[in-house]
Amino acid sequence: MIEFQQVTKVFGGSTVVQPLDLEIAAGEVLVLLGPSGCGKTTILRMVAGLETPSQGQVIVDQQPVNSANIANIRRKLGYVIQEGGLFPHLTGRQNLALAPRHAGWSAALVNERLAELMELAKFPADALNRYPNELSGGQRQRLSLMRALFLRPKILLLDEPLGALDPLIRASLQRDLQQLFVHSGATVLLVTHDLVEASRFANRVCLLNAGRIVQQGSFAEILANPRDGFAREFIQSQVVAA
Numbered sequence: 001m002i003e004f005q006q007v008t009k010v011f012g013g014s015t016v017v018q019p020l021d022l023e024i025a026a027g028e029v030l031v032l033l034g035p036s037g038c039g040k041t042t043i044l045r046m047v048a049g050l051e052t053p054s055q056g057q058v059i060v061d062q063q064p065v066n067s068a069n070i071a072n073i074r075r076k077l078g079y080v081i082q083e084g085g086l087f088p089h090l091t092g093r094q095n096l097a098l099a100p101r102h103a104g105w106s107a108a109l110v111n112e113r114l115a116e117l118m119e120l121a122k123f124p125a126d127a128l129n130r131y132p133n134e135l136s137g138g139q140r141q142r143l144s145l146m147r148a149l150f151l152r153p154k155i156l157l158l159d160e161p162l163g164a165l166d167p168l169i170r171a172s173l174q175r176d177l178q179q180l181f182v183h184s185g186a187t188v189l190l191v192t193h194d195l196v197e198a199s200r201f202a203n204r205v206c207l208l209n210a211g212r213i214v215q216q217g218s219f220a221e222i223l224a225n226p227r228d229g230f231a232r233e234f235i236q237s238q239v240v241a242a
Contacts, residue, residue, distance in 0.1 A: 078148030
């Protein structure tokens, strides 16, 4: 579903993504794990066409990501950023209705999908008519996830989607997010620096350092057999902190 072919990215003379070859299968949940500045968000943004590779090619659903294909590719994507990216001047309902209205959905179809997602995301009906600043952090993120899933995308891109939440709300959303992934059947590319999120979600983990994948495999494999000093230190730092 997603393929990186010798992809690099350079900003201001600094290489933030080293030559990257990576394939992500349809329906796979792949977690990009690593510290801040390791290149994981840049990798995610290149899938959405928000960053252009300095070299190499990104392919999404058998189409290269370029100016000719990007509109069609983005119709296959759902994208959630850390702060949610909701429009502050629109209510929850209005935020959710933008994409389906643009896609020509009928009001009946919108309402049907809305009811389905509210149940899946455990979003309260009485919060739909509130503005984002009137919602709790957890509600904003649930709303952002609903918006990303509304058009039934083939691919979900999630950039630290739970990073700004307090631990109790984050734990609750982690459980619900697992169910949403299964129900959607989408290919998921999730960026995090959190070992717990990697362990909960990933079919496969790619651990990054300085723009390069230093180890990949199941979370259990990486936890049990870190390949080098960086991997051991990264894992140990979170285990000790916990």
